[in-house]
Amino acid sequence: MSKELIISKIREGIVIDHVPAGRAMVILKILNISGLEGRVALVMNVESSKMGRKDIIKIEGRDLTHDELNLIALISPTATVNRVRNYEVAEKFKVQLPTKVRGIVRCKNPKCITNKPREPITSSFTVIKGGQAVLKCDYCGAYNSLEDVEKQLVSRSG
Amino acid sequence: MVGILINELLDEFEGSLNTWLGMDVISALDWGREELMGLFREAQEMEKHSKSSLSVMNGKIMALAFFEPSTRTRLSFETAMLRLGGRVIDMGSVEASSLAKGENLADTIRMLDSYADLIVIRHELEGAAKFAAEIADAPVINAGDGAQNHPTQAMLDAYTMWREFGRVDGLSIGFMGDLRYARVINSLVQVLSLFDVKLHMISPPSLQPRAELLDFMRGRGMRFEMHDHLEEAVAGLDVLYVVRIQKERFPDPMEYERVRGSFRLTMESLRGARDSLVILHPLPRVDEVDFEVDQTRHARYFKQAALGVPLRMALIKLVLGGVE
Ligand SMILES: [Zn+2]
Numbered sequence: 253m254s255k256e257l258i259i260s261k262i263r264e265g266i267v268i269d270h271v272p273a274g275r276a277m278v279i280l281k282i283l284n285i286s287g288l289e290g291r292v293a294l295v296m297n298v299e300s301s302k303m304g305r306k307d308i309i310k311i312e313g314r315d316l317t318h319d320e321l322n323l324i325a326l327i328s329p330t331a332t333v334n335r336v337r338n339y340e341v342a343e344k345f346k347v348q349l350p351t352k353v354r355g356i357v358r359c360k361n362p363k364c365i366t367n368k369p370r371e372p373i374t375s376s377f378t379v380i381k382g383g384q385a386v387l388k389c390d391y392c393g394a395y396n397s398l399e400d401v402e403k404q405l406v407s408r409s410g
Numbered sequence: 411m412v413g414i415l416i417n418e419l420l421d422e423f424e425g426s427l428n429t430w431l432g433m434d435v436i437s438a439l440d441w442g443r444e445e446l447m448g449l450f451r452e453a454q455e456m457e458k459h460s461k462s463s464l465s466v467m468n469g470k471i472m473a474l475a476f477f478e479p480s481t482r483t484r485l486s487f488e489t490a491m492l493r494l495g496g497r498v499i500d501m502g503s504v505e506a507s508s509l510a511k512g513e514n515l516a517d518t519i520r521m522l523d524s525y526a527d528l529i530v531i532r533h534e535l536e537g538a539a540k541f542a543a544e545i546a547d548a549p550v551i552n553a554g555d556g557a558q559n560h561p562t563q564a565m566l567d568a569y570t571m572w573r574e575f576g577r578v579d580g581l582s583i584g585f586m587g588d589l590r591y592a593r594v595i596n597s598l599v600q601v602l603s604l605f606d607v608k609l610h611m612i613s614p615p616s617l618q619p620r621a622e623l624l625d626f627m628r629g630r631g632m633r634f635e636m637h638d639h640l641e642e643a644v645a646g647l648d649v650l651y652v653v654r655i656q657k658e659r660f661p662d663p664m665e666y667e668r669v670r671g672s673f674r675l676t677m678e679s680l681r682g683a684r685d686s687l688v689i690l691h692p693l694p695r696v697d698e699v700d701f702e703v704d705q706t707r708h709a710r711y712f713k714q715a716a717l718g719v720p721l722r723m724a725l726i727k728l729v730l731g732g733v734e
Contacts, residue, residue, distance in 0.1 A: 363556050365537035370514045373541055388622075391537025393558050393596075395622055 265312040267334040273297045275328045276307035282323050282405045303330065322350045327402050353377045353387055360400045364392040430728035434543040435551045438561040438600040446604060450569050452724035459493060460720045466732030467496030473526035474500040477533040482693060483553050487530050490722035499526060519545045528730055549729050557593045563692055564597035566721045570714040571649055574688050582646050584610040587653035587673055587698060590617045594692045599623060609634035610643040614669045645682045651690045654698045676700040690714050
């Protein structure tokens with residue numbers, strides 16, 4: 253595989269690098285990218301000096317919202333994001349695990365008040381960091397593992 | 411109501427500040443040891459009045475919002491408010507109320523908030539009390555929501571231990587039965603984390619405490635051991651807290667019968683217990699504590715239930731800031 257294939261340039265958009273191998277598809281799902289929106293380059297399972305194997309995603313003409321960055325941090329905590337403007341990397345940063353996640357994830361506990369329909373309530377979680385981070389529901393206290401979150405996000409946007 | 415203490419409203423409470431004033435009581439974790447001891451001292455004072463009437467809550471109205479039936483807890487709160495001289499409004503059964511017509515929780519709480527000085531809520535969904543407290547301006551007391559929180563029961567249980575032994579520190583406390591789904595366990599362990607206690611968790615493997623609770627105990631540095639038989643632990647216990655094992659937890663009825671048999675408290679299973687062992691139970695009981703045990707010096711669950719009134723009188727008084 254030639255190096256050019258991996259880093260062929262985009263004009264405006266984002267490059268998500270250092271995604272753990274195999275997670276790129278999940279991230280595309282979360283970002284609701286079907287491939288019809290514009291140019292998308294997906295590089296999977298390539299060598300990385302830091303990680304052994306990694307995935308890289310490049311998306312033309314797209315930026316990431318704050319919520320999307322939080323979601324990427326949850327399922328792919330090693331990811332780095334490059335914002336590309338005019339073929340140059342304008343900004344580069346590592347995603348950060350948020351301390352709170354509000355609204356974007358549903359609590360997995362069916363008996364949680366945040367899952368009650370027709371109530372003016374937004375889900376809210378505290379991120380408990382550690383070897384394997386978990387989201388602790390601020391309402392019912394249930395642990396939502398990153399696996400639970402991933403499953404939910406994939407089935408929702410799929 | 412989000413608890414904001416306003417200086418002018420701070421009443422003197424036996425020379426110390428009443429940090430309960432105007433606060434919601436949602437989780438047992440919201441309170442520190444000093445606040446709890448203040449509550450216990452007030453409850454002990456209230457015991458003198460548990461068969462008479464005070465006038466400290468004259469003119470105050472407490473709303474009962476029981477979205478799920480619980481006769482004991484509801485009557486205990488109601489009696490407490492009446493003994494304090496206050497009044498109680500009750501939205502009645504869910505079937506008979508506007509909820510049956512499809513009104514949501516938020517709107518019901520807004521209505522009660524506009525009528526009452528204090529709202530007591532019980533709900534089958536977890537986190538419902540916290541949500542109600544975010545909506546209401548009046549203080550909200552959680553009388554049990556879902557399987558997680560039942561702070562007033564936990565306060566009452568710890569109060570009973572304090573009344574029995576004159577202390578909570580140093581006690582060796584066993585929990586026996588369904589430690590996974592029983593709603594009182596979480597809150598009581600939270601309260602006990604404020605004290606130096608040793609816990610013995612006695613349950614069938616499938617009904618051991620959840621990871622959330624075990625993490626909490628480890629995080630707080632609590633000393634605890636897990637057992638699958640009462641025999642292993644009974645001799646060292648000061649308190650044995652029994653909770654029911656529900657049939658619905660077992661897909662296999664044979665398995666249920668077997669488990670129920672081995673986690674049932676009988677005279678036989680108490681052999682080897684200390685003379686001073688105190689047995690508690692949140693009631694109502696079905697058959698997890700044999701009726702014979704009622705006659706022993708260990709049985710304290712009826713007294714425990716009776717202490718619910720003075721404990722809740724104290725709580726209402728502190729939250730609403732009643733002055734004699
Ligand atoms: Zn929840």
